[in-house]
Amino acid sequence: MCGRYGFGNPARLSTLPLGVDLPALAARFNVAPSQAVPIVFHDAAGRHAILARWGLVPFWADDPAIGNRLANARGETVASKPSFRGAFKARRALLPADRFYEWQPLPGQKVKQPWCIQLEDAAPFCFAGLWERWVPKGQPDAEPLLSCCLITTEPNAVMAPIHDRMPAIVPPTAYDLWLDPGTPAAAAQALIRPYGGPMRAYPVSTYVNAPRNEGPACSAPLS
Template sequence: MCGRFVVANVASELVGVLRVDVEGEVLPPPSYNIAPTARAAIVLDSAKTEPATRRLESARWGLVPGWAKDPSIGSRAFNARAEELEDKPMFRNALIKRRAVVPASGYYEWKQVDGGKVPHYIHPADDQPMFFAGLYEWWKDPAKADDDPDRWLLSFTILTRDSVGHLGSIHDRMPLFIDGDFADAWLDTDTDDHNVRDLLDAAIDAAPALADTLDDHVVSSAVGNVRNDSPDLIAPAA
């Protein structure tokens, strides 16, 4: 699973290779401790234009489907198992129509050891941005007026798969990593229903090679408190 991640730079600095056309007016600032229900920047292709417009937008972490009664359901949907998406009503339609890329600097995972859990910071060895495959949804708040700019909530989830290699020794799940080249295919709004399964399988199969390029080190337990947010959190533990 992925329950905390890091965006150490302004989000627009992380997505150069993704060729974003439009940046949202209000994007989240850098953060070293992004937790579920917090906001982060995601990349999506909007099919409302021809050709599709690639957007960098602020979204709430934790998927809230359009049929939800309220946003609280998102707190339980910050991750989605890639191999189960087609069987889950929560994620099925988003997989077909609303795929996203989540840019990050790294993420945290907790390793179970005798006496408790130890947090690790996992990140690209070359300190370049990393990308998680995700899904997004729009939810309309029925309690707000049609002209209220806050009536529509954009939310997202990060996909996961079985861990491999050295990451498997930390946790049994890892984010579904994708690279900048594959991101174009992942975001493509013209992918039809029949080809989505092949697209997802390709992402799952390619992730282990990307996982092999990542480094990790133990960090302070301070990351466990969501109120802590500073560069010190990603420093190796003393």
């Protein structure tokens, strides 16, 4: 799974061909589930960029706390699992970022080693994700809760020594295809694959382990 990511250079996210302006963002180096994150999606009213809670709350859920367990969706089952299949069919999203973290088990040690993963030149990118709009049952006029999750897939060669999963990254040329609710499920599924471009990964301090910690120290290389 992917439990942390960041956008340390939010101004650079605007260079992505998203077709819409992102909300004003402060630099974040340690985004954690349940926090507000920028997402881009397309519905009948057009394309939108908003802040949504990371942790998907299906529209049919009785309790929004279910989102605490749904920060990630496995690409292999996203089209069939009840928590995700409706959103995968019609409510796909992009989650802009410029880094993410994974934790590597170390032989004989209880504490895992965190790694920061970025594209070449720390270029921005977008995770493949889903979004939902949830309102409490029996309260149709209540303020809707907008939530999201990201989709994971098998690791590429960079990630394989670190972890057995990685977030799916959508190439910019496929943003429109991914976001279009009319895109056939098979075409969307084909975009959920290990990233094939250059990446770099380096170990960082366990400072990033605590969600309360924030700032460049979270992704500073270990000395």
